[in-house]
Amino acid sequence: MPRVVTIRTVAERAGCSIATVSRVINGSARTSAEVEARVRAAIEELGFRPSEIGRSLKTLRARTLGVVIPSLTNPVFAASVAGMEAEARRRHHTLLLTATDYDAAREPEVVETLVAQSVAGLVLTVTDADDNPTLDRLDAEGIAYVLIYNEPRRTERAAVSVDNAGATFALAKAMIAAGHRRVIYVAGRFATSDRARTRYLGYLAAMSEAGLAAEAPLELDYLADPAGHGAALAGVFGPPGRPTAALCSNDLLALSVMAALRALGLKVPQDVSVAGFDGIALAGAAYPSLATVDTPTRRMGERAVEKIFELLDGSAAPTLERLPFELRPGGTLAPAPDASPVASARRPDAASPSFPASPEPPSE
Amino acid sequence: MPRVVTIRTVAERAGCSIATVSRVINGSARTSAEVEARVRAAIEELGFRPSEIGRSLKTLRARTLGVVIPSLTNPVFAASVAGMEAEARRRHHTLLLTATDYDAAREPEVVETLVAQSVAGLVLTVTDADDNPTLDRLDAEGIAYVLIYNEPRRTERAAVSVDNAGATFALAKAMIAAGHRRVIYVAGRFATSDRARTRYLGYLAAMSEAGLAAEAPLELDYLADPAGHGAALAGVFGPPGRPTAALCSNDLLALSVMAALRALGLKVPQDVSVAGFDGIALAGAAYPSLATVDTPTRRMGERAVEKIFELLDGSAAPTLERLPFELRPGGTLAPAPDASPVASARRPDAASPSFPASPEPPSE
């Protein structure tokens, strides 16, 4: 079905040239009120919508933004994409959405696809933001992009993130303050998430500062059947002297870990305290509510899109930008069993331990 | 920054015409092995990627699919979009994603935007699939689209859904079988979801069949602060003789209702049983796990995209297609307090009432 009504149809109907029609549509130059009225009427009557394709071919830039995320199934990414969509729409752009399923090998191809569509810019979360040929290629070609959730060490890369290590440091300190001595860090596969690795560093710093022995991290694959988690967790939480707290690299994982611990007959938080990272909406609806790091997920998506446009119009250089986070108390984090809290005041409400008022970053 | 390497650059490098390059890329006609090799080498060396814009302008059809959903924040839609994305990628298409935030007034504009992009087809969830000028316009212009989650009465509209009324009927029956007499239906705003309305009919049928009085539905706005739910629920669950079960129009709402009930000092399921609809992943991670209707969310997205292509290549006519659902037992649905189950066998496991083996649709 060929396009029935084009700018030419409108021009004929309005009795003018296509250039004039274009001017009316884009307000790119003044036109007489009379002609403009005729053109608008023609557009209305014909139900004409200018083709974005035609415009893009001329402009060499589509009014679209490419988005690359690991998975929509994780509410963190769903929320940030929702923010991107709202902000993009505000600027008359549409999102081209792709997912890599946490597979680094898929990154180059989806970016190729997006670039072939002549997107105005890209927002992406990659498995590794520092050692990444795909990003190198974007740099080389001068294509605007903003990372989200990644926290590149190469700070000349534009990114919107949080202080992953600092937040985890603060969260681990809160666990330690609650009397936990054996705290284990549970992560999705490190290989597919530099966030998980960076957060682990925060955990290490907190344990070290408290003079506690860090445990080897437990890597789970949270794409696999959650049943698989049970076996792995049984190995760690089965033997005596088990950890009394599990610090998880993200909320989705934490909720899965909670279910697995319960299946093992362990009570949360009486036997094991649990905490997550991200602050997804459903963490608050869980019971007990999940202690976590609240990150501005939706706002990060909006901010990433704003940043793309700043890069495009040259009003800002690419920088790493960390948005504020907040520790969110939750019933899953309670004082350690048979352990009197070290110093500090007594905690009247075991279900809601108070966190330090402001996050404390690790000393660097 | 103009496009540096076009099909023309490749042609020069390979020492042939652009027509030949095009033929090699698309395999649209035979070329000599020698020339083909030169062309492929040139493409490789130059890192050439054909512009989708140029191709689309010629074809008058972009290799993109427009998606219109109420909100990405609801995991149901996030999961189905994930399915669409995977299936679209399999077919070398990309998704153009838009959200309406449950605002019917936004439907026409986002669809306009998508159509202006010359999408190959559309997948959408609308507030009302029967009385909908936007869909009428798509019909009139012969643009391929598939509804998802909507269940239009006008069955000549292509749709991928579940038996909303039948599933709710079965779920309500299970509640009644557990001894509940006062069951209240809790919905998001009916005005913004024909699913909520259709599901309500299933509830009514079950109550009627059991000779029970249906309650007026309780409409909550689950975009608003969940704190607002507390007040509304207090009005219903405060007075004596309160309902012993809440049948919620979707899982997200059900989880929110559970939290609100707890805040009111009511225990789930000891005081009030709760059930949802959709079968989002986190419903299983909740504690107690949420009793719900398990719908194939991701598969529905995949199926919708498959269907678009069937419509495009004329291999199938638009039809309403209902995918199978399953009742998922959960700890939130327990026998009614101080009520001995009517007839039926005793339930050994109060936390996991057994559902009827197969869903029973309402008699029509």
Added chain:
DNA sequence: CTGTTAGCGCGTTCAC
């Protein structure tokens, strides 16, 4: 203020 015209990158006749 308006019209004419030249492409943007590509696919596709139509000759050769």
Added chain:
DNA sequence: GTGAACGCGCTAACAG
């Protein structure tokens, strides 16, 4: 088997 030429829908540069 290959190339020249046209046009998809639109914007922008230039004439008038």
